[in-house]
Amino acid sequence: MTAFAFIGAALAEIAGCFAFWAWLRLGKSPLWIIPGVASLCLFAYLLTLPSADQAGRSYAAYGGVYVAIAVLWLWLAEGAKPDRWDLLGAVVCLVGTAIIFFGPRGVNGN
Template identity: 85%
Template sequence: MTAFAFVFAALAEIAGCFAFWAWIRLGKSVLWIAPGIASLCLFAWLLTIPDADNAGRSYAAYGGVYVVSAVLWLWLVEGARPDRWDLLGAVVCLVGAGIIFFGPRAAGAA
């Protein structure tokens, strides 16, 4: 369920932010912000789903999934092919996210 929540949260966050980008930077209609706001609300709700003891740890782990998703957005939606540095950075972030989220912790430790 965590992977599902993180992947769909990333999609919702990127889509919501892109709606504002389209309005402000691409000259699209101001009406783009309505689905953008809805998407950002969905993003916030999805981040409450993962089973984590601390919100900050969950958000930090989500960050790696977000970076990978943003690189995929760059490629699939914007049509800009990621270079090796984009891919290497995304992999490093995803590995870091895994360490944060799945790292062993002593009972009651912060």
């Protein structure tokens, strides 16, 4: 469930932000804002679903997934093939996500 929530949240966040990018930087219609805002609302909702015990920890773990999905977006939506540094950076971020989310913690989360 957590992986799907993070992936969905990343796609929704990137799509929502891209809608504003398209309007402000690519000259698209201001109507792009409507689905962009809806997508950002979906992002916020999806980020509440993971079972992390604190919001900040969930957000920190999500960050690595966001980076990896953004590199995928770069390739699939924008047509720019990621280079080895993009891919290495995404892998490092996903390792960080795993450490944050799955690291052993005591009773108080420490």
